[in-house]
Amino acid sequence: MELESRLSRRVKRIKISATKEMPMIAAAVGGCVSLGQGIPSFKTPxxxxxxxxxxxxxxxxxxxxxxxxxxxxxxxxxxxxxxxxxxxxxxxxxxxxxxxxxxxxxxxxxxxxxxxxxxxxxxxxxxxxxxxxxxxxxxxxxxxxxxxxxxxxxxxxxxxxxxxxxxxxxxxxxxxxxxxxxxxxxxxxxxxxxxxxxxxxxxxxxxxxxxxxxxxxxxxxxxxxxxxxxxxxxxxxxxxxxxxxxxxxxxxxxxxxxxxxxxxxxxxxxxxxxxxxxxxxxxxGPQDTYAAMRAQLEQRRDLICSRLSAMPGMAHVRPGGAFYVMARPGLPQGAVADSRELAIRLIREARVITIPGGAFGPGGEGHVRLSFGGDEAEINEACDRLSAWSAGL
Ligand SMILES: Cc1ncc(COP(=O)(O)O)c(C=O)c1O
Missing domain, CATH: 3.40.640.10 (Type I PLP-dependent aspartate aminotransferase-like (Major domain))
Incomplete structure (x- = not known):
């Protein structure tokens, strides 16, 4: 039986978001650090x-x-x-x-x-x-x-x-x-x-x-x-x-x-x-737990921005909230066709999960979205890998 013709118009119009797709690609590659999905690292208090x-x-x-x-x-x-x-x-x-x-x-x-x-x-x-x-x-x-x-x-x-x-x-x-x-x-x-x-x-x-x-x-x-x-x-x-x-x-x-x-x-x-x-x-319950989490996220924002600023050609706008930053890697002419291809290359070659900016609309094309919900060690490791990758281009 041919399934496609029997599916609803509704389900045929939608797709699984790149935020969920990239970790699945990375799971098959193995050994990746994530700047992908928006998950604060904190365990349940x-x-x-x-x-x-x-x-x-x-x-x-x-x-x-x-x-x-x-x-x-x-x-x-x-x-x-x-x-x-x-x-x-x-x-x-x-x-x-x-x-x-x-x-x-x-x-x-x-x-x-x-x-x-x-x-x-x-x-x-x-x-x-x-x-x-x-x-x-x-x-x-x-x-x-x-x-x-x-x-x-x-x-x-x-x-x-x-x-x-x-x-x-x-x-x-x-x-x-x-x-x-x-x-x-x-x-x-x-x-x-x-x-x-x-x-x-x-x-x-x-x-x-x-x-x-x-x-x-x-x-x-x-x-x-x-x-x-x-x-x-x-x-x-x-x-x-x-x-x-x-x-x-x-x-x-x-x-x-x-x-x-x-x-x-x-x-x-x-x-x-x-x-x-x-x-x-x-x-x-005690609200200081959450104030401390927010303070840590702010420190992680500072960390990732200073790491990105130290990478040549990694343009970004310093975020004032949430835990995301859109980064635009300055790549050699013709190096990648689109942000999805770029994000997949980053998984395969740098072992870093990012989300292709194009998944967020045309204005995101050329960018990757980085989440700084992960802890400082994770952010540093991912940034070390991104730096080494971009230096080798
Ligand atoms: C803008 C925005 N709205 C809604 C949600 C869904 O969040 P929840 O976990 O509460 O379903 C998310 C999750 O990342 C989000 O980024």
């Missing part, structure tokens, strides 16, 4: 491990489904976080849903708001899963290029992308893949044009707590005038180092959240209960 172990031992409910929108005490804790950090007074009963990572919250938003013929504006370079999810919803992604000199948000480019078919704008801030922290005035202009054109804003705050140099990242979720058009997406993965636990949450006004919960129910039923217990322990 002790107080979180203890809370989950205790709950699994003592609470018969800990291994069972939770309420479909999430454990009430976690929704209350999340509402307190939103009020404290973004001035967003969330009703934990009606406006908050705990999801399987921020990813499932994004998918619920996309499948709820977007259908065939709808356009969704994505600043570009983009986080590839945003685009795959738009395609999965059978919508059309429309790119709004970031300013190439510093990867800043260009509200004029976003405005120029608006058409009568625009349904939503997706904002990831601090930004993956560039690590850019954008000016509040540019983000406010995007909010204004969303309100003027009545388009939704899917505000992906996955990296909201990871801004450096004493700055804090402005969140569109903090604007009361935007709330009727807002879906806020938040994650425990990065700031609380819980990538593998798969827990995040969404905020939307009750009528919209109720629609998103239909997708959540059909896709996941609920977020894993042990992961929700871990998330609750992260929010209610």
């Amino acid at each position: 002790e107080h979180v491990v203890d809370a989950v172990a205790r709950a699994l031992r003592d609470d018969p409910g800990a291994g069972k489904y939770s309420l479909q929108p999430g454990m009430p005490e976690l929704r209350r804790a999340v509402a307190e976080l939103l009020a404290a950090e973004k001035g967003l007074r969330a009703d934990p009963e009606r406006e908050v849903a705990i999801t399987v990572g921020g990813m499932e919250a994004l998918l619920c938003a996309m499948l709820t708001l977007v259908g065939p013929g709808d356009e969704v504006i994505v600043p570009e370079p983009f986080y590839p899963s945003h685009v795959e999810q738009i395609l999965m919803a059978e919508g059309t992604p429309v790119f709004a290029p970031l300013r190439r000199a510093d990867w800043s948000l260009d509200p004029d480019a976003v405005e120029a992308a608006v058409t009568p078919r625009t349904k939503a704008i997706v904002i990831s801030h601090p930004h993956n893949p560039t690590g850019a922290v954008w000016a509040e005035r540019d983000l406010r202009r995007v909010a204004e044009l969303a309100i003027r054109n009545k388009v939704f804003v899917i505000c992906d705050d996955t990296y909201d707590a990871l801004a450096y140099d004493g700055a804090s990242a402005f969140s569109l979720a903090s604007l009361p005038e935007l709330r009727h058009l807002l879906v806020g997406v938040f994650s425990f993965s990065k700031r609380f180092a819980l990538t593998g636990w798969r827990v995040g949450f969404a905020w939307a006004r009750e009528p919209l959240l109720n629609q998103m919960l239909k997708i959540h129910d059909a896709a996941a039923i609920c977020a894993p209960t042990p992961a929700q217990i871990a998330a609750l322990a992260s929010l209610t």
Whole structure:
């Protein structure tokens, strides 16, 4: 039986992201150090491990489904976080849903708001899963290029992308893949044009707590005038180092959240209960653990930037947040055709995993995305290998 003709149009339109593909290629090569996937190196903090172990031992409910929108005490804790950090007074009963990572919250938003013929504006370079999810919803992604000199948000480019078919704008801030922290005035202009054109804003705050140099990242979720058009997406993965636990949450006004919960129910039923217990322990436990993690990530940002600066021809813009930097290796004329080929060469010849910049859109072409989520030894080893490789070209 020929499979291709029997597959859905939906699945034929999407692909597995290069972020997942490169580690698979590297696994076959062996001996690679990773600057690839965005995984903070920190292990699950002790107080979180203890809370989950205790709950699994003592609470018969800990291994069972939770309420479909999430454990009430976690929704209350999340509402307190939103009020404290973004001035967003969330009703934990009606406006908050705990999801399987921020990813499932994004998918619920996309499948709820977007259908065939709808356009969704994505600043570009983009986080590839945003685009795959738009395609999965059978919508059309429309790119709004970031300013190439510093990867800043260009509200004029976003405005120029608006058409009568625009349904939503997706904002990831601090930004993956560039690590850019954008000016509040540019983000406010995007909010204004969303309100003027009545388009939704899917505000992906996955990296909201990871801004450096004493700055804090402005969140569109903090604007009361935007709330009727807002879906806020938040994650425990990065700031609380819980990538593998798969827990995040969404905020939307009750009528919209109720629609998103239909997708959540059909896709996941609920977020894993042990992961929700871990998330609750992260929010209610000692916060100095997380401040220390952020400080370490900032040091790693400094380290990788100084190492890249010492490599001849490795152009990059110093990131102000998240844990990514886009680097543009200056290669001899005709050395590589595209960033995918470059990333595969780096795996085979330098034994370093990077993500091809072209996977993040045309503006990323010629670059590789480097993650500095790994520890200092890993970053140094990878940079030693990159230096030796580029010296041998
Ligand atoms: C911009 C962005 N949004 C969402 C996610 C998904 O995160 P989660 O682990 O919470 O599903 C990621 C993960 O890397 C991300 O970079």
